[in-house]
Amino acid sequence: MQHIMTAFFFCNAPMSESLFVVQSGLAEALRKSRLPGLLDVLQSVTGLVLALFMWGHMMFVASILLGKTPMWTITKLFEGYFFFGKSYPGLVSCVVAFIALVFVAHALLAVRKFPASYRQFRAIRAHAKAMRHGDSTLWVWQVYTGFLLFFLASAHLYQMLVWPQNIGPYASSDRIWSDGLWPFYLTMLLAVELHGGIGLYRLAVKWDLLPASRAFLKRLKWGLTAFFLILGLATLGAYMKIGYEHRFQYGERYTPETLPGWLLPFAPAKDFSGLYPVEATFGKEAS
């Protein structure tokens, strides 16, 4: 078994000169690798993509505050309903798969900065507490929230990847209320908004590419975090309310009776019952 494992892992590994130099503890005598620079950029880029996606995602999810039909319209828009006349929830899965890849890459890159031992953890915790320095404390919060997101975001991404058809005014509300996932979403909302907001602020001061003072960036960061937290809490509350009211019709899917005028040219024709052709076109959601 040991031979099989060894062969599996190392059969094609190149036995370069640098391999033996590094193994001999002489890496410092070589020219410096370009990899740390590349990884530093990748950590920032993946973080930027995730944080901007998270804000966009929040805006789309918050469409429930405008009503069930606007949220349904956005959901169906992403499923290609208004382009193909039929829903393809798999399109959502594709986006989720991409975000999941970026997420895993970011987690892998960011975990390098985490305290890796009790000594390091004790040192940074005591340092942040004793210094009472805002940005250092924010970083400790980023570690805590980032650690939480390893699990919360992974579970959420998996759910959306595998069951993309279960997104909609009733489907999402049922998941949040009747399936009892609202504590999960509440925790994730707090973690993701804090982590993303702090992360974007840190990107701005780290690369110093924006023509804005650090004090302004920090005020902007707190303003945006407060805005998205309030929006997120209101949105979660709206889904919980709809889920509660819909608890006895669990599993039923929302279908609008009327659509806004501007959407009509893109929507499929109504069927004989006067509804949009849900059964025939919405795929798994209606099954």
Place this chain on the structure above:
Amino acid sequence: MSRPITLQILRYNPQNAASRPRLQSYTLDKADGMTLFIALNEIREHQDATLQFDFVCRAGICGSCAMMVNGRPRLACRTLVNELPDTVVLAPLPFFELIGDLSVNTGKWMRGMSERLQTWLHAREELPDLRRIEEKMEPEEAEAVYEMDRCIECGCCVAACGTAQMRQDFVGAVGFGKIARFRLDPRDTRTDGDYYELIGDDSGVFGCMSLLACHDVCPKSLPLQTQIAFLRRKMVSQALQPAVAQTAN
């Protein structure tokens, strides 16, 4: 009417195996213009001759009297006791080798950093002709070099750095400041490729997490945030260059 101030000082002698770190309280009266450095001297003269702390210039130039004041690094000679609360905790700078009480050996680490980062002028000629008139430098260039040269190596930036507290091999803002200073100097012949060899890794500029406490506590108000960000961008562009260009550098 004078108000008393209580200084709780972290006492520890690493040379004595029986010594354990503890806070010892000293009370004295505040006075106008009294700095923390003066207060410490008062204590040493009138209350406890065994108290260890460092000072040389008393004017914020030598960087010897840096210590943690209520958890933050500051220069004792530049800190007025009237601006402090009535009870203050004084501790030695973390990260550096402790000599005893508030006295740390910053010089030893600074020298090691200087040798590691080669923080001296790498001129075109190893032995310049001293009889010749010096090369001219534009006033703006000289100003920029001087701005970074104001560093007094007090160690406050390293003591305030969260990364340095976790990773002992981290270069620290003082090191980045030195590199930035020589990079600005038109007499220095080193390229960004050379600087990458010095700070292009996770114990160098890519290890900096931009917590920016260094920038916030620097007693000389050096523009550390912009300088570190500038170095990071330069080192990243170096890392992203094709291998051929790197060799040419």
